[in-house]
Amino acid sequence: MATTETTKLPECWQALEECLTSGIDRVILYGASGIGKTYGGLTIGDVSAGAFRLVCTEDMTNFDVTGGFMPNGKGGFQWLDGSAVKAWKGDGTKGGRLIVDEVDKASGDVFATLLAMLDSPESASWEHPETGDVVKPLNGFSAVMTTNIENMGELPTALADRFPIRIRINEPHPNALLRLSADLRGYAVRMADAGDDRISLRAFYALDTLRAKVGMERACELTFGNRAKEIMDAIKVDALGGR
Numbered sequence: 042m043a044t045t046e047t048t049k050l051p052e053c054w055q056a057l058e059e060c061l062t063s064g065i066d067r068v069i070l071y072g073a074s075g076i077g078k079t080y081g082g083l084t085i086g087d088v089s090a091g092a093f094r095l096v097c098t099e100d101m102t103n104f105d106v107t108g109g110f111m112p113n114g115k116g117g118f119q120w121l122d123g124s125a126v127k128a129w130k131g132d133g134t135k136g137g138r139l140i141v142d143e144v145d146k147a148s149g150d151v152f153a154t155l156l157a158m159l160d161s162p163e164s165a166s167w168e169h170p171e172t173g174d175v176v177k178p179l180n181g182f183s184a185v186m187t188t189n190i191e192n193m194g195e196l197p198t199a200l201a202d203r204f205p206i207r208i209r210i211n212e213p214h215p216n217a218l219l220r221l222s223a224d225l226r227g228y229a230v231r232m233a234d235a236g237d238d239r240i241s242l243r244a245f246y247a248l249d250t251l252r253a254k255v256g257m258e259r260a261c262e263l264t265f266g267n268r269a270k271e272i273m274d275a276i277k278v279d280a281l282g283g284r
C-alpha cells in the first residue's frame with residue numbers, strides 16, 4: 042500500500058508521468074471519481090504554459106470550447122477565448138494543457154468542435170469568427186481527457202482514435218495522501234477504487250477538516266450519513282494496522 046515512505050510512484054501515476062514526459066500529448070485518464078484524475082491532468086508533465094480546464098455537461102456550448110462574445114460592461118461586447126483556444130495559445134510562445142473533464146457528457150455540436158480542437162496538430166486549425174485570424178495549436182499543446190466510463194470500448198471511435206493512450210487511475214497520488222492526516226491514508230487508498238463502496242478523496246479531506254472541530258463521530262456522520270458507523274470502525278481498525 043502506498044504511504045509516505047513509498048518512494049516509487051504507484052504504477053498508474055508512473056505511467057502517466059512517463060507518457061507525458063516522453064512526447065505523448067494525448068492521454069485519457071479513466072477510473073473512479075474523486076481519485077485524482079483531474080488534478081493529475083492539471084499538474085503532471087509540462088504545464089508551464091498554463092493548464093486550462095473544460096468541464097463537459099449537456100448544457101455547455103461552443104462558447105466554452107472556442108470562445109464567444111461577452112458584454113464588456115461598457116455597453117459593447119468583447120471576445121473571450123474558450124478553454125481549448127486558450128490552451129492552443131498557451132503562454133504565447135508554447136502551447137498549454139487542455140483538460141477535458143467528463144468528456145462523455147458533451148453533446149453533439151460541442152463534441153464535434155472538441156474533436157476538431159483535439160485533432161492532430163498538423164490538421165487542427167480554427168478561424169476567429171470576427172477577425173478571421175486562423176489559429177493553430179502552438180508546439181507543446183497537450184490534452185488530457187478524464188472520464189468515469191470504465192469500458193474504453195464505449196468511447197466514440199473518433200475520440201478513441203485521437204487518444205491512443207488510456208490509463209486507468211486506480212490509486213490516489215502519494216501527494217494527495219500527504220494532504221490527509223496519517224491515520225486516514227491507508228483506508229483512503231483502500232477505498233478509492235472500491236467499486237460501489239468507493240470513497241472519494243474529497244470525502245476524506247472533508248472528514249479530516251470536520252473532525253478537528255466536531256470530533257470523529259460527528260464528522261463521520263456529517264460526511265458519510267448512514268455509512269458513518271461502518272466507516273468509523275474501519276478507519277479505527279486500519280489506523281491500528283489491523284486491516
Ligand SMILES: Nc1ncnc2c1ncn2[C@@H]1O[C@H](COP(=O)(O)OP(=O)(O)O)[C@@H](O)[C@H]1O
Pocket residue numbers: 073074075076077078079080081187214215216217218220242243
Ligand atoms: N496529487 C494531488 N495532490 C494534492 N491534492 C490532490 C492530488 N490529487 C487529487 N487531489 C485532490 O483530491 C480531490 C479529488 O481529485 P480530482 O482530481 O478532482 O479527482 P477526479 O478527477 O478523479 O474525480 C481534489 O480535491 C483534489 O484537489
Ligand SMILES: [Mg+2]
Pocket residue numbers: 075078079080142187
Ligand atoms: Mg475529475
